[in-house]
Amino acid sequence: MKPLLEVTGLSKHYPVRTKLWKFRNLVAADDVSLTVQAGETLAIVGESGSGKSTVGKCILRLEAPTSGHVVLDGQPISELSEVEVRSLRAQMQMVYQDPLESLNPRHKVGKLVAEPLLLHGIVSRKEVRKRVSELFHLVGLGSEHIDRYAHTLSGGQQQRVGIARALATSPKLLVLDEPTSALDVSVEAQILNLLQDLQRRMKLAFLLISHDLAVVSMLADRVAVMYLGQIVETGPTRDILASGYHPYSRALVSATPVDHPHQRKVRIALDGEPTSPIDPPQHCRLEPRCPFALPVCREQVADLKQAEERRFTRCIRFNREHVNGSWDPDASVQPGIAKPRAG
Amino acid sequence: MEEPATSMLRSVNDPLRPGVNSSGERVLSIEGLRVEFRLPDESTEVLCGVDLTARPGEIVGVVGESGSGKTVAALAVVGLLPSAAHVSGGSVRFFNENLLDLDSRQMRAIRGSRISMIFQNPRASLNPVFTVGRMLREVLLVHSGLRGRKATVRAQELLADVGLPDPSAVMRRYPHQLSGGMAQRAMIALALSSSPDLLLADEPTTALDVTIQHQIIQLLLRLRKRQNLTQIVITHNFGVVAELCDRVAVMYAGAILEEAPVGRIFEAPGHPYTRGLLSARARVEQSSGIRSIPGQVPELKNRPTGCSFHPRCEHARDICRVSTPRLESSAPNHSIACHRWRELAQ
Numbered sequence: 046m047k048p049l050l051e052v053t054g055l056s057k058h059y060p061v062r063t064k065l066w067k068f069r070n071l072v073a074a075d076d077v078s079l080t081v082q083a084g085e086t087l088a089i090v091g092e093s094g095s096g097k098s099t100v101g102k103c104i105l106r107l108e109a110p111t112s113g114h115v116v117l118d119g120q121p122i123s124e125l126s127e128v129e130v131r132s133l134r135a136q137m138q139m140v141y142q143d144p145l146e147s148l149n150p151r152h153k154v155g156k157l158v159a160e161p162l163l164l165h166g167i168v169s170r171k172e173v174r175k176r177v178s179e180l181f182h183l184v185g186l187g188s189e190h191i192d193r194y195a196h197t198l199s200g201g202q203q204q205r206v207g208i209a210r211a212l213a214t215s216p217k218l219l220v221l222d223e224p225t226s227a228l229d230v231s232v233e234a235q236i237l238n239l240l241q242d243l244q245r246r247m248k249l250a251f252l253l254i255s256h257d258l259a260v261v262s263m264l265a266d267r268v269a270v271m272y273l274g275q276i277v278e279t280g281p282t283r284d285i286l287a288s289g290y291h292p293y294s295r296a297l298v299s300a301t302p303v304d305h306p307h308q309r310k311v312r313i314a315l316d317g318e319p320t321s322p323i324d325p326p327q328h329c330r331l332e333p334r335c336p337f338a339l340p341v342c343r344e345q346v347a348d349l350k351q352a353e354e355r356r357f358t359r360c361i362r363f364n365r366e367h368v369n370g371s372w373d374p375d376a377s378v379q380p381g382i383a384k385p386r387a388g
Numbered sequence: 389m390e391e392p393a394t395s396m397l398r399s400v401n402d403p404l405r406p407g408v409n410s411s412g413e414r415v416l417s418i419e420g421l422r423v424e425f426r427l428p429d430e431s432t433e434v435l436c437g438v439d440l441t442a443r444p445g446e447i448v449g450v451v452g453e454s455g456s457g458k459t460v461a462a463l464a465v466v467g468l469l470p471s472a473a474h475v476s477g478g479s480v481r482f483f484n485e486n487l488l489d490l491d492s493r494q495m496r497a498i499r500g501s502r503i504s505m506i507f508q509n510p511r512a513s514l515n516p517v518f519t520v521g522r523m524l525r526e527v528l529l530v531h532s533g534l535r536g537r538k539a540t541v542r543a544q545e546l547l548a549d550v551g552l553p554d555p556s557a558v559m560r561r562y563p564h565q566l567s568g569g570m571a572q573r574a575m576i577a578l579a580l581s582s583s584p585d586l587l588l589a590d591e592p593t594t595a596l597d598v599t600i601q602h603q604i605i606q607l608l609l610r611l612r613k614r615q616n617l618t619q620i621v622i623t624h625n626f627g628v629v630a631e632l633c634d635r636v637a638v639m640y641a642g643a644i645l646e647e648a649p650v651g652r653i654f655e656a657p658g659h660p661y662t663r664g665l666l667s668a669r670a671r672v673e674q675s676s677g678i679r680s681i682p683g684q685v686p687e688l689k690n691r692p693t694g695c696s697f698h699p700r701c702e703h704a705r706d707i708c709r710v711s712t713p714r715l716e717s718s719a720p721n722h723s724i725a726c727h728r729w730r731e732l733a734q
Contacts, residue, residue: 092597093568199684200454229453230624231700234668234680256597259670263678286672300602302627304671306650315599317553318567 047119048080049250050104050137050218055113057099061323071323073099075274077113083217086244086251088265088282090258090297094319096274097254101220104252105137106130118217135165138211142223144203148195154206155181155191161213180209185239201232208239212247221264222254237263258301262286267355270294273322273330276349280356290358290367293331295374313374329361337362337374414481415586415618416465417441421478423457423464432689434460435642437478439715442586445616447608449633449650451623451665453685457642458622462588466503467495482586501531504579508591510571514563520547520574521559524581531582546577551607569600576607580617587611587619593628605631626669630654635721638662641686641696644715648722658724658733661697695727703728 057074074096081087089097102108104115106122115122120133141147148157158180159173168176178188184205195203204224211219224240225233241264243249255261261268262282269279270293278291289295296313303310315334329347332338342361349359352367366372423435435457442448452458463469465480465487480487482503487495499505507513515523524543528534534542540559547555550573563571572592579587589608593601609632611617621632629636629650637647638661646659657663664681671678683700686692692699698708707727715723718733726732 092599201684229685230626230665231453231668231681232684233670234678235682237670237678238680257670258598259672262672263670296599298672300599301672302598302601302605302625303630304627304669304673305654306630307654308630312602314602318569318600 046082049083049085049118050079050081050252051114051116052080052100052104053078053114053116055100055103055115056111057096057103057108058111063323069323072096072274072325073322074103074110075325077271077274077276079269079276079279081218081250081252083250084244084248085267086253086265088253088255088261088268089271090255090261090268091271092256092297092319094273094322095271096322097256097271098222099274100271101139101222101252101254105134105139105220107139132165135161135167135214136216137218137220138214138216139220139222140204140207140211140224143227144200144207145195147207148203150195152194153192154195154198157195157206158210158213161210165214167214176213177209180213183212183243184209185235199232200228201235204228204232204236205239208236208243212243215247216249218250218252220252220254223256224253225260226255226257233260240264258286258298270297273319273325275330275359276357277331277359278357279349284356290352290356290363291331291360292335292337292363292374329359341365413444415442415444415446415483416620417481418461418465419479419481421461421464421480422476423460423469424474424476425472426474427472430689433476433642433691434473434688435464438639438642438644440620440637440644440647442618442620444618445612446635447612447619447621447633449621449623449629449636450639451626451629451636452639453624455641455685455688456639457688458639459590460642461639462505462590462620462622465588466499466505467492468499500527501582502584503586503588504582504584505588505590506572506575506579506592508594510568510575510595511563511566513575514571514578516563519560519562520566523578524559527578527581543577543581546581547574549580550574550577551603552577568596569603572596572600572604573607576604576611580611583615585618587617588622589619590622591624592621594623594625601628608632626654626666638665641691642688643696643725645697645725646723647715648719652719652722656722656733658718658722658729659697659726660701660703660732664700695725703732 055074055077059071059073060068061071063069077100079087089100091097103110110123117137122130122133155177158177162168162173162176177191181188181191186202186205225236228236244251253264265282268282268285269276272293278289278294285294286298289298296315299310299313313336317334320333327346329342332342339362345361347359347361349357350364352358358364363372418438418440421435421438425432425434438461450458464475475488521543525539528539528542543559544555547558552558552570552573566574593604596604608619623629633650635649636653637644640661646662653662657666667679668681681700686696694710695708695713698704713725713727715725717723718729
């Protein structure tokens, strides 16, 4: 089946002035390739600075990628002009992290949802209120909220308005950028359930950008783990969360807090913090922090290689040792004991 | 440093007060704390009778959603409430001194010295125009009278203690030159520089990535192990509670609804709100069908009558709408503020 969204070799570099006449490249996204099928959820997970939001913005052409191709439903987004992209945006919409920041405070929320309807000529002015009310109903908001301003709504209601607005143009793809991380626990669950329900009913495809593995495990079919601009591992959500192949995936899963005070977890501690994304090295980018790193990790280029059906990994040691069966990361890490830290 | 001799005395237990455990010395004991926000035309009660204790070496978690009053409670302890806020009742005993009786000069001698605080956004709470070293040396001079070479050595020790590699380089840096995790470590080093008896941590890991969050949790646990540092950790994240805390108080709309040892909260939560929160968490092991709590956190100026959780509670009865439940002891060390906890426990 042809995927709904196909991204190949997407890179985004930002020039950074380091000295008066000297510019260096901040590599926010480096050779990112991914696909999303219709009705599927792909999650991009990673920590701050991993480039996951940059990838989302480049796909929607909110940022122009430095190189690479983005094809949505057969249309080459990355090759179209700004004007042509505008009409295509109806098919792909974004839901933002902070609902209040992303809603214009000077307009009533009903008008905010009506705007895309009129802009894309989806309904006439006469019918617009009826359609807005339908959209509000779809996301679980009563029509009495149409004439309110965003700041008078609660966080959960604001995010529902953000979702209603994104759905106004009947998109095929929604990019969800940390859709619940600004919300309270009890409200987060409501929004997650709403998103799941909408996906089922409308056959929506989601590109979920998140650092929260619990949210990812609820919504996503497949996961792409990013570290310093690169995808280091992709695979089905269950497999990555249960047994990631790349040390970074494992570290990320193991750093997530336990669900219960009596639960014990195998912890893989990464030393220090991510290295600079400015002119990153060609070899494995995790190497300075990786508890499994060998000298070979500095010498070779780490490529994303297929490990098995639907699973790809960018780890030199894994890709070399997995073939002959000698890769056993658990053998070098004892449960509950983190690698001693430097300093 | 001279310490008032009275601080060595134990605080007096009141056996009639529910929710207060009966044995042992207390570092902090908050009783019936009420705080109002007063505006010219209206006044809103933000805390309506909060009880909380912390024993030496204990890490107490305060969990709640936004607007539950957990930060206001912490600010009331250190006397940093905004000017519109007014303490209208209760007491805050630190060892056996009532902090609410102190004037601002006496409070300054305790705040930042015997009680320290760290915040959610470390870079915003450090002074951007001073280097880490200068801030540390200033605190060391004010609280311990150290200066010159001695202060430098002590500052380096403190930075090394919180796991910052190359302390002398970190001392020369400004806050914006530190990553989030490093800034939080520097913040903790500053908080520890006066060897406090109590550390208040307000969402200490919320702004950090998970791998860094894990490092900071390990650091806080190590401080307890090494120095027996008493900590009150305010958070909305039950995962952080599960990893870090000994005891948990669950707050909602300005009151504590349940308090228990951490294992008990997770295994036998008694209050419908605690149960709701625990099952509303998205968890890695669970793929679908989390149960959300209907409705939303009430605005404090329109606090529901009776039990403030009743509009969202599936077990609410008439009594919940009219009468405010008090914290009752349901088991040793476990108290619940719910009219129906006995029936619901079955």
